[in-house]
Each structure stands twice: as C-alpha cells, then as structure tokens.
Amino acid sequence: MKTSKRAQSIPPSETIAVTTLAKQLKAQGIDVVSFGAGEPDFDTPQFIKDAAIEALQKGQTKYTPTPGIPELRKAIADKLRKENNLNYTPEQIIVNIGAKHSIYESMQAVLDPGDEVLMPAPYWVTYPQTVKLAGAVAKVLETDASTGYKITPKQLKAAIGSKTALLILNSPNNPGGFTYSPDELAALAEVLKGTDVMVISDEIYEKLVYGDTKFVSFASLSEDAYSRTLTVNGFSKAYSMTGWRMGYTAGPSNAIKAMDSLQSHMTQNAVAFAQYGAIAALEKGDNDIEKMRQQFENRGSHMAKRLNAIEGVSCTQPTGAFYCFPDVSAHYGRTIGGVKINSSGDFAQALIEQANVAIVPGGAFGCQGNIRLSFACSMEQIDKGIDRLEKWLKK
Ligand SMILES: Cc1ncc(COP(=O)(O)O)c(C=O)c1O
Known part of the structure; x- marks a missing residue:
C-alpha cells in the first residue's frame, strides 16, 4: 500500500x-x-487503581464528554489554582490521551502552515515531529553547558521574527534534567511582552524537582504570560501512570474550544474509567x-x-x-x-x-x-x- x-x-x-x-x-x-x-x-499507587476499578464496576464504560468528565476538569482546575496559582475555569481545561496528545493537539489547534516555532535544544524528541505535522517550521535555539543548557532572554529576543508564532518551554526538562528558576522564566516572559508569540509550557515533570529547586508554572508569572500560554501537564510521570494515557491542557477558552472540536473527531474522550483514577490521584496522591x-x-x-x-x-x-x-x-x-x-x-x-x-x-x-x-x-x-x-x- x-x-x-x-x-x-x-x-x-x-x-x-x-x-x-x-x-x-x-x-x-x-x-x-x-x-x-x-x-x-x-x-501505579493502589488507591488510584482502586478508583478506576470501582468506576468500571459501577458501569463507567461509555463515552464521556469529549473534554473529560466535569468532576475531573474541576479537580484539575482546583489543582492548578491551589498548587500553581493559576485561575482556569473547568471550561478552560481539556483532558487528552496523555500529554503527548496534548502537545500534538495544541499545535494542530493554534499553528498554521509556515508558522515558525522556537524550540530550545535540548528538546523532547517528539516536539519537532508535532511541529512538522502541523505544517509549521521549527527554529532550534542552541544551548550548551555554560548556561546549564537553558536559553537566555537575549537569545530569545534575537530569535523572534515576523513568522514566530510559538515558543515551546519544557521545565523540568527531558532530556536535560535541568529546571528554569522562577526568575529565569520571568525574564523570558518579559521578552515576549508586546509580541504575538504563544507559548506551550510542558510541565509534565512538575512534581519531580530536587534540592532547593522551586517549580513555577510559566502562565502564573503575569497576566501577559497567562493570556499567551497553553499549560500542558499529565499523570504519567508524577503518579507513575504512563500506561493510563492521561494528560491535559489548560489555556485561553478559544484555544481549548478549538482543541475540543479537533479531539471530537480524532479520539474523543480519554478512557472513561481512567478519568476516575486521575481524580483519585489528584485528590490523594501527595x-x-x-x-x-x-x-x-x-x-x-x-x-x-x-x-x-x-x-x-x-x-x-x-x-x-x-x-x-x-x-x-x-x-x-x-x-x-x-x-x-x-x-x-x-x-x-x-x-x-x-x-x-x-x-x-x-x-x-x-x-x-x-x-x-x-x-x-x-x-x-x-x-x-x-x-x-x-x-x-x-x-
Ligand atoms: C517532556 C515530555 N512531555 C510530554 C511527555 C508525554 O507524556 P505522556 O504522553 O505519557 O503524558 C513526555 C513523555 O516522555 C515527556 O518527556
């Protein structure tokens, strides 16, 4: 064929x-x-499995609303408010089939052919391919050990051009194992002010930080950062739930609605009973x-x-x-x-x-x-x- x-x-x-x-x-x-x-x-912790098993036994085996069951979207909104200082309504949140799907679908929703995407290297192996699948062009920002493999505000400023549509940030980072400090992220956010550059902030390793490292969500840094950012997160890494395929995206209502439309034709909802496991993880996983x-x-x-x-x-x-x-x-x-x-x-x-x-x-x-x-x-x-x-x- x-x-x-x-x-x-x-x-x-x-x-x-x-x-x-x-x-x-x-x-x-x-x-x-x-x-x-x-x-x-x-x-996966036993209480999370138990919640999914109970949901299965209670008959949660049907289609759910495309962006997720209301209880889970609310639990995610509560988590983002309490832990990340981010105020999203449940309608600003969509549950995806793993954060990999969140990233693919986000790009499909906000990028047009020819758009340029700024991609700091080292980058997660999937980013260049999802950019390509959206018809966009990746512009790699090289780094080295002298900055701890992080991009600088100066470098970001110099890279922004008339076609720049999106910046991908991933902190804590795969594969680099580094984390941007709140000040470093704030300095990057400052550079974006006055531009039309959107941000996908991939926060999947949020819970895994070491020493005195402090995690901060990019969108929480300012009103400006909030309005240009899609926050991606999921359950795979923090709760050891890789096989459950549970991720989510939070962001401006119009972008989440666009993702909802796409998802309604692509995969529809995340697995019904897995969504109940995810609620248990958020409520009792600490x-x-x-x-x-x-x-x-x-x-x-x-x-x-x-x-x-x-x-x-x-x-x-x-x-x-x-x-x-x-x-x-x-x-x-x-x-x-x-x-x-x-x-x-x-x-x-x-x-x-x-x-x-x-x-x-x-x-x-x-x-x-x-x-x-x-x-x-x-x-x-x-x-x-x-x-x-x-x-x-x-x-
Ligand atoms: C940086 C990064 N983002 C997203 C993902 C996707 O995670 P999942 O699709 O399992 O939620 C991974 C998984 O390896 C990752 O390393």
Whole structure:
C-alpha cells in the first residue's frame, strides 16, 4: 500500500526504539542494563487503581464528554489554582490521551502552515515531529553547558521574527534534567511582552524537582504570560501512570474550544474509567508522589556523581525530571572495540553492542555532544550500568 508523504516524513521515536531494543535483547536472555526508559519504574499507587476499578464496576464504560468528565476538569482546575496559582475555569481545561496528545493537539489547534516555532535544544524528541505535522517550521535555539543548557532572554529576543508564532518551554526538562528558576522564566516572559508569540509550557515533570529547586508554572508569572500560554501537564510521570494515557491542557477558552472540536473527531474522550483514577490521584496522591520523588533525587545525584568521576564525561547535577544528560564528546574521534565513535549515535550503538548498556543518543534531542541516561531504575542497575560504561570507555 502507498503511504503518505506526511507519514514518510516522520521517523519513529528514538527513545521508544531504544527501550524496545533493550526489551528485545533482554527477552533473548542478554543481561542488558537499560537507561533508556522515559517512565517511572514504580507501579501505579493502589488507591488510584482502586478508583478506576470501582468506576468500571459501577458501569463507567461509555463515552464521556469529549473534554473529560466535569468532576475531573474541576479537580484539575482546583489543582492548578491551589498548587500553581493559576485561575482556569473547568471550561478552560481539556483532558487528552496523555500529554503527548496534548502537545500534538495544541499545535494542530493554534499553528498554521509556515508558522515558525522556537524550540530550545535540548528538546523532547517528539516536539519537532508535532511541529512538522502541523505544517509549521521549527527554529532550534542552541544551548550548551555554560548556561546549564537553558536559553537566555537575549537569545530569545534575537530569535523572534515576523513568522514566530510559538515558543515551546519544557521545565523540568527531558532530556536535560535541568529546571528554569522562577526568575529565569520571568525574564523570558518579559521578552515576549508586546509580541504575538504563544507559548506551550510542558510541565509534565512538575512534581519531580530536587534540592532547593522551586517549580513555577510559566502562565502564573503575569497576566501577559497567562493570556499567551497553553499549560500542558499529565499523570504519567508524577503518579507513575504512563500506561493510563492521561494528560491535559489548560489555556485561553478559544484555544481549548478549538482543541475540543479537533479531539471530537480524532479520539474523543480519554478512557472513561481512567478519568476516575486521575481524580483519585489528584485528590490523594501527595504522599506517594513524595516517596517516589525522594528515590529519584537520591538516584539522580548518585548517577551524576558516578558519571562525573569518569574521564571525559561531564554531567550537570539534575535538578528535575529523571535524566542525566552528560557531555561525552571528549570521546568522539576515538576507536573503541574496533568501532570509530564520531557522534552520539555511534556512541549509543557501540555501547549497547559491546557493553550491553542502553542509552539514548543526544542527537535525538538536538545535542550531538551528549547522551541521555534515565535514572528511573534501581540503584543496583545504576551502579551496574555505570560500571560497564566506565570499563568500556577505558578500553
Ligand atoms: C517532556 C515530555 N512531555 C510530554 C511527555 C508525554 O507524556 P505522556 O504522553 O505519557 O503524558 C513526555 C513523555 O516522555 C515527556 O518527556
């Protein structure tokens, strides 16, 4: 069968490809350490499952309103008001099928062909493809370790042109593991004043911040920021609910209405009984989140310490999400185990083939000098994988 030019232009997700490869090798009996996963290794807390099971048993098995059941939209509005200092009415909120869907649908709702989208690198692997699917053009804003991989107000100002329609912000960041401070975000918001640039603020890792890092929602910074922002969040990372596919978007009423129209033809509502699980998560999830957060914090600082002890590997301490994003470019140009390493892709390929450690090449996120290691795995796995990496680099 013929496939469309549109589909042909979209490569499969590299992060999913790495995780799938690691699983396949494990199934063949190979002892692979996987640092590829973008999902917590914890089970969904039992009370959340119970709420969904109860909903199923009570017959919540039918279509729901497209943007979600009123109780969930209200619970999300309450959460955003209490925790994020954001006043959205339930009508300004749409429940999507995971935050990945929120981002796709947001772009479909607000972008036109030819619009330019500012995309700070490192960027989440899916952003460039969703921009392309909306017919828009991504303009990558390069960063490096000197600014902690964050864009500066000066850089943002210089990048805005007549076609700039949207800026994508993701803090805490996947793959970078960094977080913008409230002051840094406020300085970016200031640059946008007087422009027509919209913002998608992807806040999916909101709950996973470490040390004295303070999370702030971009839209809460000012009336101006509020009026130009679509706030995206979800349940996958904080509540360990990746398989439930529950995300949401909050923003100006006209944009949410546009998303509602699109969604009514694309997927309609998120799974009915899963929506009841999400309400339970929002109402009673704080203790479980904190337990998981503490474990991620310990693992992240341990992994970064171990990586920095390896010659030619330089890693900033993660302040959010569950990724280390070290610069390994000092090893490019070397031949390891008979294989010439010239890029993050070569590095990742040789590492899994020769040392059975799965990581994601930084090239997938627009940073060729780096690799991404997820610390959503046990301390034992972290030590085992880093031991292997260290030994391999000494070859
Ligand atoms: C930055 C970022 N945004 C959005 C998502 C999508 O999450 P989900 O679709 O599981 O809600 C992910 C998942 O990996 C992510 O890392």
